[in-house]
Amino acid sequence: MDALSLQPFGPNIWLADGPEVKVIGFRYPTRMVVIRLTNGGLLIWSPVALSEDLRRELQALGEVHHLVAPNSLHHLFLDEWQEAYPLARLYGTPGLRVRRKDLDLHAELGDVPPPEWAADLDQVLMRGNRITTEVVFFHKHSGTVLFTDLLQQFPVGWFHGWRAVIARLDLMMAAEPSVPRKFRVAFVDRCAARAALQRVLEWPAKKVVMAHGIPVERDGQAFIARAFRWLMG
Known part of the structure; x- marks a missing residue:
């Protein structure tokens, strides 16, 4: 199966791995998530490069209604998605407007999910980080964070x-997925970060998906608590 083919990950949720990208000399894999909402529309989380094969698979699932940039760093392919799906609304976190003035941003994401996907997803902003503000989502029907x-x-x-060497020092190659050291240091407002994390830990998480790492498919809530123990301690 193609690397860009959609992989089922639970009820109405699919993963698709895209091509690698280079950021400051480092190679990163890319991954996006497709969620079919209760109203039948598709939400695309962190869009990867759009191929014809991927576009055909999406067409078979439904109509693309929402494009989501979950932090201000994941924006490389948004312009091609907006061109391909001009009726889809783009949502981004604080900072995206400054970084990508060329994009047609419908709204900034906050701690309350928009009515269009409130039945399917919960969300919270992880504030207080100098690198980026990231919105963390919870897909209710599959229990996926x-x-x-x-x-x-x-x-x-x-x-x-x-x-x-840098990747090891940055905790990017730990035994299980972890918060890179650069992001830990960049949390200058840890009270805000703890408050957001507390909401995440209240979700009945079964699984965890990240853009750069193997998905966690069991005991998601316990895994998140371990990964952020340094913040809550």
Whole structure:
């Protein structure tokens, strides 16, 4: 099956891995999530490069209604998605308007899900980080929490040379997905971050998906508590 083909991950939720991208000399895999909402429309979380195969698969699922940039760093492919789906509404976190003035942003995401997807998703902004403000989502029907960059895990051998050294020091190659050290240091308002995390921990999470790492498919709530123990301690 194609790397960009949609992979079922639960009721009305699919994953699709896209091509690698380079950021400051580091290779990153890309991943997006497709959620079919109660009204039948599709929500695309963190869109990857749009291929014809992927477009055909989406057409078979439904109509693309919403494009979501879950933090201000995940914006590389938004313009091609807006061109392909001009009627879809783009939602982004604080900071995206400044970074991408060329995009037609419908609204900024907050702690309350818009009515269009409130029946299917809950969300909370992880505030207080100097790198980016990330919105964390919870897909109610599959029990899946969606993180973008706050949790990462790269396999041994993914990076080489000095990049591998930096990745290890940054906790990007831990035994299980973890919060990179640069993001930990960048949380300058830990009270705000703890308040947001407390909401995340209240969700009955079964699974966890992240943009850069192997999905966690069981005991999601306990995994999130371990990954953020450094923040709550």
